[in-house]
Amino acid sequence: MKTKFAVVLLALLVTALGRSLLAGDSAEPSRAAEPSRASALLPAKDACCVVAPAATTAAPCCAVVEKSAPCCDPLPAGAPLSARSLYQLDAKWTDDAGQTVKLASLRGQPVVVAMFFASCEYACPVLVSDLQRLRAALPSAVRAQTRFVLVSFDVVRDTTAVLAAYRAKFPLDAAWTLLRGEATDVQDLAMLLGVKYKQDARSQFAHTNLITVLNPAGEIAHQHPGLQGDVSEAAKAVEAVAKRVSVAAKAE
Amino acid sequence: MPSTLPRLVAALALTLAVSAGPVRAEDTLPPAPAGMVVIPAGNYAPLIRTKDEPERVPVAAYYLDERPVTNAEFLAFVRANPKWQRSRVSPLFADRGYLADWAGDTELGPRVPAASPVVRVSWFAARAYAAWAGKRLPMTAEWERAAAAGFTTANGGTEPGFPAYALVWFSKPTPDTLPAVGLGRPNFYGARDLLSLVWEWVDDFNTAMVSGESRGDTGLERTLFCGAGAAGARDLTNYPAFMRAGLRSSLRASYVVPNLGFRCAQSLPL
Structure with missing residues (x-):
């Protein structure tokens, strides 16, 4: 035995x-x-334009425009979502202005997403500050087209007003989208991102600190775990997927 | 003191009622739907907890499927919901290998008995099935509370022979063809196969191994299941529960595993 x-x-x-x-x-x-x-942590290998954390350059299909690389084709509006697009999630979210938002509305631009909750005492402010560092590290042209999305775990306390106050506190400008949603939708998104979370007895959430870069198709292109780390790889990933956007724009 | 006597009588009556023996769930709760059993309200002692978390978490009474979902039942689900068929499922919601042992999209084939538990299903697929069936997946606390029962008492841990029984499954290889569901001896609540057939998905599997202190770091490696965490565990003898916790922490919602199935739960009507 x-x-x-x-x-x-x-x-x-x-x-x-x-x-x-x-x-x-x-x-x-x-x-x-x-x-x-x-x-x-790594997305599936066949995800479009994947940038591995250790990679220093963009995946070949993003760096070199080839007609034969389907993942680098321009994204016509209304085209079907790719198989690994997180934008397949059909959930309705509410932003801090009370507007209904579907994740698919983020399509066509680089998106950096993280999950948080407004009453978080330590990690979330650091996570947001990491995101701000990441944003500052982007070339201005890339920065201008990149959206930063914060999605709350706290479906009870993080009302639109609380999210609006959170925006004002930092402050976070118009490039930032703050979302709240139904518990099952929060759970779905967390599952797809690989974020673990659990509410404790003090109603705080223990959670994975994870920054995810989505390419314009809504596929996971890069993930950066942890707090206060080097965000340069994440910034490179954003630049790589941003190139794809500009290529698509020129093609149109 | 005119009211003292009735109080004493009431207290005595209560004492007698309590000492008359455990009140079985089916005596006090509405009967379970067909194929489900009642798991009465009680407490769940998390295997590992942080200093902020209570030692015991109350778990409301709920209904749990008597046995895991079968291939035949899952076949009915995918027939009614073609987007969950093997060739159509989104790779976002189920990894390659989803229902891989089935003969086809809507065909089980010779290696997949209809009465055996369905396996190689992702969490997303299991949850979709549960919703289709008008049910939900059990929470970790609910599932563990049901599985903590022995054959004859609500606490298998103190039931002679039961802890050893709970380890038997780990000692046997998974057979090429899984046996039919429902053959296991029913536990105290009437649930079968909880500890003897397949691993089972729970709704909140992704809360496993998150430490309260993960706010202080990545929460991915340092604070999870390291030595200090195990030393803080409540019941070091409950190895199957450790194994289940370890398994859950290693899963992602799109994973499909050859010996991971599920059963459904339902909340009591309000």
Whole structure:
């Protein structure tokens, strides 16, 4: 029996190292099950114009315009959404001005999205400040076309008025969109982004701090975990997807 | 003191009622819908908690499917909802491998018995099925509360032989063809197969392993399931619960896994 317990403990330690219990559970093959995508943070390899965190240049299909690269084709309005576009989410969100917003309305431009809640005592202000640093690091032409979107976990307390006050406090200009939504829609978005969150007894949310760059098609192009880190890779990712927008504009 | 006596009588009556034995859920709650069992209100002690979190979390009474959802039931769902068929499902909502062992979009085939639990389904697909069935996925606290019961008592942890039984599943390889659902011995609440057939999705699986202190850092590695976290765990002997927590923390909502299925839950009518 001791051996079995050791096996269980070993599997647990594997998890502690941030690896998939399933993929890494070689000592217990009976329960080993292979998730079809092992990486917790990287988007699928076939996502359009993916920029890996370690990459220093844009993916070839974004840097070089080729007619044969479908993911770099211009995005005509009304064209079907790509298979990996987050804009397939049909949820209706409300912004801090009380306007109804669908994520698909963000299509056609680089978008940087993060999840937060307004009464957050520590991480969220730092996360927003990271986003501001990221924005400042962008060339002005890219900065002008990039939207920054903050989506609240707190479906109860973060009313439009609270979000408006949050905007005023920083302040956040018109490039920023602050959204609130229904609990299931928040959960869906968090699931797709890979953001974990949990409300604690003090009604604070424990959550993953994650900055996600979406390309103009709404596909995840880059993710930056953590706080107060180097955001230069994320900035490069935004630049890479922005190039695609300008190429598309010229083509039109 | 005219009111003292009735109070004493009431207190005595209450004491007698309590000491008469546990009140079974079915005696006090509306009967469960067909194929579901009542999990009475109670407490769930999270496996790992932060210093801010209470030791016990109240869980309201709810209905839980007696057994996992079968291939036949999921087949009916995908027939009624073609966008969840294998060739049509969005890769955003289910990874490659979704229902991979089925013979076709609406055909189970010889390797997939109709009465066996459906597996290789993503969280998104499981949740869509539950909504279609007029139900929902159970929350972690709800599922764990149901699974904490033994065969004859509400607390399997103290039931002779039950903790050892709960480990048996981990010692056996997953068979090529999964057995039919409903063959497991019912637990105290009447639920079957919770600990003996497949892993099961829960609605809030993505809350697993988030530490309250993750606000202070990335929340992805340092504060999750490290040694300090395990040392703060409440019940170090509940290995199956640790395994489930570990599994949940490793999942993403689009993942499909050959031995991960689900069952549905329902809230009690208000």
